Amino acid sequence: MRIVIAGGGIGGLAAALSLHAAGFRDVAVHEAAREIRPLGVGINLLPHAVRELTELGLADRLAEIGVATAELAYFNRYGAAIWSEPRGLDAGYAWPQYSVHRGRLQMLLLEAVTERLGPQAVRTGSRITGPGAEDLLIGADGINSAVRAHLFPGEGPPPWNGLVLWRGTTYGEPFLTGRSMIMAGDGTRKFVAYPIETGGRTLINWIAEQPLDGEAPDRGDWNRPADRHEIARHFADWTFDWLDVPGIITGAGSAYEYPMVDREPLPYWTSGNVTLLGDAAHAMYPIGSNGASQAIIDARVLAHSLAGGGLAAYEAARRPATTALQLSNRKMGPEIVMKLAHERAPAGFDDIEQVVPYAERAEIAASYKRTAGFDPASLNGRPSWSVTR
Template sequence: MKIIIVGAGIGGLAAAISLHEAGLTDVTVYERSAAIRGLGVGINLLPHAVRELTELGLADTIADLGVAPATLSYFNRHGQPIWSEPRGLAAGYHWPQLSVHRGRLQLALRDLAEARLAEPIRLGHRLIGVASNSDGSETARFSTDAGDVDATADLIIGADGIHSALRAARYPAEGAPPWSGLTLWRGVSRIPAFLDGRTMIMAGDGEQKFVAYPLSAADPTGRMLVNFIAERRVGGSGDADWNRAVDPAPIAELFRDWSFDWLDVPATIAAADEILEYPMVDRDPLPHWTFGRTTLLGDAAHAMYPNGSNGGSQAIIDARTLAFHLATADTIDEGLARYEAARRPRMTALLAGTRATGPERVMQLAHERAPHGFGDIDDIIPLSEREQIAADYKTAAGFLPTILNERPSLTPAR
């Protein structure tokens, strides 16, 4: 089976490695960029994704890239605690949660793919069209600096992100991703360690929010590398340039009153060497991912808001699920049908959950019920309600500890 993967991001590279490990070795990855430079900021890999990376033999490599948070804590915009829960091994999972730099993760996956695949990654190839052939194969046309080139395969996988060319070819009237009205500013700072040095924090509500988590252990001076996301509802159309670098000072000013006993938010923002601005957008759910011998994966299939820190993790699970079903089904068509049946309904439900703020709903409820703060959180949101919100999201995202720990492996029998 000859397979083409469009896109060398986390999902595309994970798919290439997963297919190879499942015995489907005739795989070629095409990437529109001229180089894979490992850009971006932080990403959280939740235990269900770390399980898949572990079974691919990547656990030690990825663990060396970042840190394993032990706690996730939610606060209101006044710095008052709303809800905390253990994460990773501390929560009873068999696998940790890992916070890593997205670029370093991508480069690690690239290196592994290059080492295992027979064909090198084809850089500088931008997908401009696909065509089905009478024998059931598919032909992809790419634009390159040397002119257009065609490549034919038994299967084409679109892992080319939220602005997927393959998705656009199948849904040409879809248009741009819908904007939430929120703008995100992402950055990395080296600051004094906060709380226990292994806690991921989220503070705020649906109008303004700040997220931060360590990307390194504290150094001898007590400082550590921290990834942060500042978020605020703003005016405009949401058509801002992606990855646009902006001055940290005006963003820090938006959070000037958010100086807590345990974290100085404006100082964290101001300490960033660079801040990248993004409109907070997602994609509406699709009725089909698969057309003929083409299918979608990751953000190309189900781009969602970052509520719950789940986008990259779900792309890795897509990759492993697709490889498993292609390797175990009698035909390509059967494998694609099984993949879509396993993943699309779940991602449709999860996308709806992220639009309802996912597990961050506890912050919104605290704001609605006590906008000026509270004396006792139990009087505002009972413990049982907070526990239920957390459990519901884990169930929807597929990483409730008992479910994940007991789920059969996605590694096909060889």
Template sequence: MRVIIAGGGIAGLATALSLHAAGVESITVTEAADEIRPLGVGINLLPHAVRELTELGLAEELAAIAVPTRELAYFNHLGQLIWSEPRGLAMGYQWPQYSVHRGRLQLLLLRAVTERLGPDAIRTGHRLTGFTTAVGSPSAAVTAHYGSTGTGGTTTAITGDLLIGADGIRSTVRARLYPAEPAPLWNGLVLWRGTTRARPFRGDRSMIMAGDDAQKFVAYPITAPDADGKVEINWIAERPVRRVAGDRGDWTRPVPVAEFLPHFEDWRFDWLDVAGTIRRATAAYEYPMVDRDPLPRWTHGRVTLVGDAAHPMYPIGSNGASQAILDARVLSDALARTGEPGPACEAYEAERRPATSAITLANRQMGPELVLKRAHERAPEGFTDIERVLPLAEREEIAARYKRLAGFDPVLLNQRRSYDATLST
């Protein structure tokens, strides 16, 4: 069986590793960039994604580059605690939750693909321009067409039994399947992301979110403390802007911190200097808060979608990369169990599309971060007793409901079967 994966990001590389583990021998990953470089800032991997990477044999390598998150805590804009809960192993999962630099994770996956599949499995400088299917032929093959991103301007084609679009929110595969779909949808909020070397807060393994539904600050460490006791803090500053957001879907556009720092200048808590953290950043990147409406179908014959190409969602609930890794594992499991690309893609979609559609819509309503909105609505000037503002039972239900929806309820995840089927020979 020959599989073509368009996209060499986390979704594409995780899919390649999953298919290889399932026994697929011919896998080609194509990437538009001439070189896969460690771009981006921090992301989170929830326990359900860490389980899949562990079952792919990457537990030790992942632990070496990531920070096991111990706590998630929510605060209002004054730094008052609204809600906190343990995470990862401390929550009873059999797998940790990790905070990690996106680029370091991508390079880890890239090394694993190169070692396991061979260096020829990844073809950079291949910009997908479209695809064709051999309708009515015995093989029902699919051919991906590429234009070179190099100076020669050459074109090429690769034929396989299955084409997987893992090419992100601005997916060429998705655009060919849905040519009338509009640009990514923007909700008026902009995220500014960066990293800062500083002393940790609330210990060295806490993830915090402060603010409300309009203005928010998120921070968590993505390295262990160094000899001076400092960590690399990944942070996200978020608020509305009164202008049209450009580059929707591009999270690497650099901006000066002076552009947004004034909005957070007075955010100084007893346990974290927000303004100082932003000011000391080595670089900052702007990203409009965008997603796309859920699709009615991902699979069209021997073509299907994974990751942001299938279900781009707001970066709420720490779920983007985790859901892409789950896609990879469910698809490879279905392919191993059915042995046929078409039926496998249909089975994969039947499991994953309803689940990710529900998460996409829930994230538009703030997902687990709803506690920030409700606390602000009920106590905009702060509180002396959070229980009177937002009872514990309500906070617990918001958190538990999202875990069930997103597939990382501790009990259900610990008991779920493994996606480890392999093709019969």
């Protein structure tokens, strides 16, 4: 079976590794860029994705490049705690959660593909726009997917919700546990920070978010430069006892702007010998740290389904699940606790229990885990998607 994957990003490379592990040998990744370089900033890999990479034999390599997240914590814009929970092994999962530089993860996957499938398996400077002579074409070519456009012509650019994200990395002092992922917000603006390198120096990945008047910048372009000092102006008084938000922003070597966009859920992913994966299938708002993780899960389920006989099981397992996640992210997912706290106590609070009771906060967190597929008990007990040959 000759399989062509359009796109050499995290989803496409994970698909190549998954298909190879499932026994498929004629697999080629076609990447439009002339060179795959370690671009981007930080991302999170949740335990359900780390499980899949572990079962692909990449656990040790992943541990070398990632920071094992110990805690996720939400705060209001004054730095007062709304909710916190352990993450990864500390939360009872059988696998860690990692914060990692996106480019380093992509290069790790590229290295593994080259080792296992051979250097000829990845072909750069090769743009795929539609099916050819292959038995199966997998569109893993991102939010502006040419393969998706072949299946759904005239869809147009991804819709924008009026928010803009600024992203960067800054060397700074560790905060809270030293392996905490924090989100602070006031219902309109939001700041996210977590370490992606620790040791001698801590490299902090950060995201700042707020509404933007006028037209959106280039939609789907993660590499549009932004002015750090202009970004910091919007968060000038966000200085907490434990975190200097404007200082982190201005301390970055560079910053990038990205409009918050996603794609509409699709009625189907597969037509003939073509199917979709990752952002090409279900681009979603970057809420809940799920984008890359969901692409990796797609890859594993796709390979498992193909080894079992066909694509129908892949789409049946993944399309409803990711559609629910796309819609949940449009409603802010677990981050809605920051909005609720601001709406109910805009000037701040002394006791969060009087504003958003524990039971409400706990159910918001648990509900999102169920929707996204990483409820601890379910994940730990689920059968493997590895193919036994």
